[in-house]
Amino acid sequence: MKYIFLLFVVVLCSCAKGPYAIKYTATGSSGTLNVSYIDENGNTQNHTGTSPWSYSMSVKNGASLKVSASCDITGTSEVHIFINNVDKVSDKETGFHATASANAQ
DSSP: OOHHHHHHHHHHHHHHHOEEEEEEEESSSOOEEEEEEEEETSOEEEEEOOOOOEEEEOOOOTTOOOOOOOEEEEEEEEEEEETTTTTEEEEEEEEEEEEEEEOOO
């Protein structure tokens, strides 16, 4: 009986660690969109391009998540972090070089 309980605990603990489906999104209303984000390896990456932008990855429990975006002229920047298809964190900023930023763990 204790072996069944131990097996149950091991299975339960391993399920709680993920993986989690992560999706970052960023939009900007004008100009060039500059995006900075933490990838699945914990490294900061940068992207410069047009709006909209998105990046998907899979991470384990406890991973640091961060995305920020800004436009190169006056406008609105918006970012979202989706965890398992649920919009968990977002930010929206407006102004000259407005930077929207979202963090999760």
